Amino acid sequence: MFISNTLLGLLGLTIAVYAQCSNLLIDDFSRPTPSGFNNLTSWTSDDNSMSSIALAGGLLSFTPKPDHSSYFYETLPCYQAATQGYKALSLTVKGPKDASFMVEIQTKQACTDNEYQSQWVIISGLTGSVQTISISLSSFPGANLNGITGFVWSTYSQFSGYEFSNVGFTCNEEAASSSHFVDCVNLTSPLFKFGHLFQDDYSIWQQQRQPPVNCVRLSYSSVIARLSRLTFLFYNAMLQPSSDDGTMKKIEVGSNRVTLTPNKPDTSYFYSKTACTNAQAKGYGGISFRIKASSGTTFGVQVASAKSCSGEDTSFGFQTTRELGWTFDGTEKLYSLPFSKFTTIDLSKVSSILFTTLSGPVQFGPMAFYCGTTPSEYIVKTLPLASTSVSTVTAPKGTAAAKLIDDFSVQNQNSLGQWHGGDNDAAVTWVKGKVALKAPDADFAYYSQFENTCADMTAYDGSYLHVAYSGSNKFTIAMQQHNSQCNEAIAPFPETWDSLEAARYATGNNIYIPMSHFNIVRSRVVGLAFKGFYTNEAVTLTRIQIVSSVPDNVHIPSKLPSGNLVFACKRPNSIAFAIDDGDPTYAQEVMEVIRSENIKVTFFTVGAPLRDPSTNLSNIYQDMMTQGHQMALHSYTHPKMEGLPNNDAIAWEYKQDIDAVSDMFNGLKTKYFRPPFGNEGARMRQQLVSTTGNSDAYIVNWNIDVEDWLWATSSQPEKQLEAFQRDLEKGGSLVVMHYLYPSTVKYLRQFIQMAKKTNKKLMRVDQ
Known part of the structure; x- marks a missing residue:
């Protein structure tokens, strides 16, 4: 009797739970377009990833692309499915016979978390007819069923038409038994990560871009060929990952060279992926590149291959600089990594190169596969520049008197009694009568201010800015414009400026620029900025002034359009x-x-x-x-x-x-x-x-x-x-x-x- 009452009590409790739970419709596809808000007022879309997609009469009809990049998702407002008593995800589907696809659940451990976790199941055995499938939420082990933020349908095995309708939560798993059952296989890791193309598909695409028969040198490193360094984006010239994962103390890039400064030899590394290149079929004998390092520098080089182009690196070959016979003397020389030194990798699937255990700073130059057994260098070619004649304009004499802005006789102020200085003290060397600037990068600037507020320079519209200098002229001269209230506490300050190329206006050791070429409101001038340095060569400034005329041997170039800053x-x-x-x-x-x-x-x-x-x-x-x-x-x-x-x-x-x-x-x-x-x-x-x-x-x-x-x-x-x-x-x-x-x-x-x-x-x- 005691046992019976207990069982009845338990059954009664279960019945009470189900009585409070009613099936929840997530999406009945009643909106006019495939992308839009679902029944929970959360966003749903395919992000234009399908070959075709349409919505009508409550049916979402779509055809996936054959490159496995297509998906459709439903977002949820961090739904507490477990607390609400929901046991399964239900969906009415019509798809090609024997087709399969994947379902991803996205959940957060706490709704305030920034990141979600994903688990996947494979749905297989579609019949070709309309069927309702029910996926037990317990099929997603480790998922927080009280923090569901989305579902994604992807990785379709066949690429003809599919139809979806009536996505929702059901209150019990038994509902699945009355529906048409399909096989559901749990995955501990995805075959396809949402929004990412299969790597082997990408490799095929990459190989199709390369010459199919004869061996042609292939450049791939991020510092080589035509690509500049991708700061936080980290792609190489093959559009493959290239990075130090933040392990280096410093990475500097310029002129198709990268300089790696390690934090610690045992923790710093740099790698570049190589798109599962079939070096064997292409006839590549190794990888060549220029290296500059101090005497005694050592490091290791790992070349890897993958078992399949859709997988991770599985085979590795490692050589130290000593084993390779490399020595350095502080000058740049060509070095090579012959694949004959890496006998443990599969040359039909070369997938990455890794530099590690750097004992000191190392500079690498253009890196490329070379043909045959004799190392050769990849030479970076620049596009031919069209020959253009520099048009000049007349240089009439102005009427305003000369105005001295700076003769650098005082360290911290110019001849107007206003501030002058750089935004990096280490780049500025002042001695009486001149200042030397050695810019560390293109962000450095040196300023000479005209007034604390707005300086009206319109009286000098017919005059010329004159800068006497020696050394490099590879920089920009900008004239800055104050905001309309002439108040530096109001944004923006400066409001804008116009930038002119010093080299275009240089004659010998003098630069002459018509004041009218600075396309700003010249009644609201802040001052000048020497900026945009594109070399580390020093420039020494000795005089800045406004003059009414230029010498006879000076030719003023026409003003080039510079857009709106x-x-x-x-x-x-x-x-x-x-x-x-x-x-x-x-x-x-x-x-x-x-x-x-x-x-x-x-x-x-x-x-x-x-x-x-x-x-x-x-x-x-x-x-x-x-x-x-x-x-x-x-x-x-x-x-x-x-x-x-x-x-x-x-x-x-x-x-x-x-x-x-x-x-x-x-x-x-x-x-x-x-x-x-x-x-x-x-x-x-x-x-x-x-x-x-x-x-x-x-x-x-x-x-x-x-x-x-x-x-x-x-x-x-x-x-x-x-x-x-x-x-x-x-x-x-x-x-x-x-x-x-x-x-x-x-x-x-x-x-x-x-x-x-x-x-x-x-x-x-x-x-």
């Missing part, structure tokens, strides 16, 4: 969120925040990852464009643009990015460009105008900096909120941020809500 929205009472590329794994969360906050934003995209199918950025951004967001340019490999060695290199960055955006977004053309790191100068502005064909092209910087680069990974990530509020209170209207870090993505909603509190209109950059 903006730091703020031009439309009154507006704020624009201009978001730069980041980590693709955070893209979906960023999009969801933007959708739910109902604002339009601008995305500045880097071309190389846009072309990389594994990032899925092109599909995601295509979907965002359909929602009314703007896409704009951000270079191809994310270098400091003005630091590039010549106009050819700058133009290549623009052209590749322009082509990538056009190819990925149905011929899209745009005149908006955000320079990586905000790095700007005369040459990059002139080349932007030239390559876009727009004399009014925009170089878009910012006056609201969330400082994610400074605080996102620190112990005080909330400082990003303080930085945003600080710049907002100064009147800032143009935002810069990256979705590189979990904390920045977490704060995005708060950034938007803080901006909304100003009662200004949030809009795109081009609005």
Whole structure:
């Protein structure tokens, strides 16, 4: 009797639970378009990843692409399925007979977490007819069923038509038995990670781009061939990963060279993936590259291969510099890694090269596979520059008296009694009567201020800026414009500036620039900036002045269009969120925040990852464009643009990015460009105008900096909120941020809500 009562009590409790639980419809596909909000008012989409997709009469019909890149997802508002009594995920499906696909569940341990975890199951045995499948939520071991944030359907085995309808939670697993049962196999790791192409498919694509028969030298390293270094993006010339994973003390890149400075020999490394290259079939005998290192430097080199191009490295060969017979003497020489030294790897699937145990700084030059057994060097070729004649303009004499700005007789102020100095003291050497500048990089600048407030220089419109110098003239001279209130406490300050190329205006050791060539409001001048250095060669300045005429032997070049440099929205009472590329794994969360906050934003995209199918950025951004967001340019490999060695290199960055955006977004053309790191100068502005064909092209910087680069990974990530509020209170209207870090993505909603509190209109950059 006791046992019976206990059983009845237990049964009664179970019945009570099920009585309170009723099946929950996640998506009945009653909306007008495939992408949109589901029944839980959360976003659902395929991010334009399908070959075709349509929605009608409650049926989602689609055809996946044969490259395995297609998927469809449903997001959920961190749903507590276990607490609500839900036991299974139900879906009505019609698919090709014997087809299979994968279902991914995305869950968070806590709803406030930035990152989610994924588990996968394979659904197989489709009948070709309409069937209802039910997947027990217990099929996802380790998933937090009280923190479900999404489901993804992907990795379709057949590529003809599918139909989905009525996605929902059911309250008991028994519902599955009355439905048409399909096999469900749990996976501890994915065969396909959401948004990433199979590596072997990419390798096939990569090999198709290479010559099919005769051995042709193949350059692949990120510091070689045509690609500049990809700071936080880390691609090589094969669009494969290349990185130190943050283990180096310093990485410096320039002139197709990378210098690696290790933190500790036993922990620092640098690798470059090689796209599962079939060196055997191609006739490659090894890898060659230039090395410069001090005498006594040693390190190890590992070359790896994969068992299959879709898998990880499985076979490894390792050689030390001593075993290779390499010695160094501080000069740059050509070295080679013959594959005959790496007998343990599969030469039909060469997958990576790794440098480790560096005893000191090492510089690597262009790295490439070479043909046959005799090492040869890959020579970086530059595109031929069209021969152009430099047009000149007349140089009439001005009427204003000469004005001395700086003779460098005093260390900390110029001849106007105003401040002069650099933003890096180590780069500035002053002695009475001159100052020597040796810029560490293209971000360095030296300033000479005209007034504490606005200096009206319109009286000198017919005069010439004269700079006497010696040494290098590979830099920019900019004249800065104050904001309309002449108040440095109000953003932006300076409001803008125009940048002119010193070398174009140089005759001997003198530079003469018509004041009228500085295309700014010259009644609101702040001062001059010597910036945009693209060499480490020193320049010594001895005199800065404004003169009424130039010597007879001086020819003044015509003013080249330099576009519009903006730091703020031009439309009154507006704020624009201009978001730069980041980590693709955070893209979906960023999009969801933007959708739910109902604002339009601008995305500045880097071309190389846009072309990389594994990032899925092109599909995601295509979907965002359909929602009314703007896409704009951000270079191809994310270098400091003005630091590039010549106009050819700058133009290549623009052209590749322009082509990538056009190819990925149905011929899209745009005149908006955000320079990586905000790095700007005369040459990059002139080349932007030239390559876009727009004399009014925009170089878009910012006056609201969330400082994610400074605080996102620190112990005080909330400082990003303080930085945003600080710049907002100064009147800032143009935002810069990256979705590189979990904390920045977490704060995005708060950034938007803080901006909304100003009662200004949030809009795109081009609005």
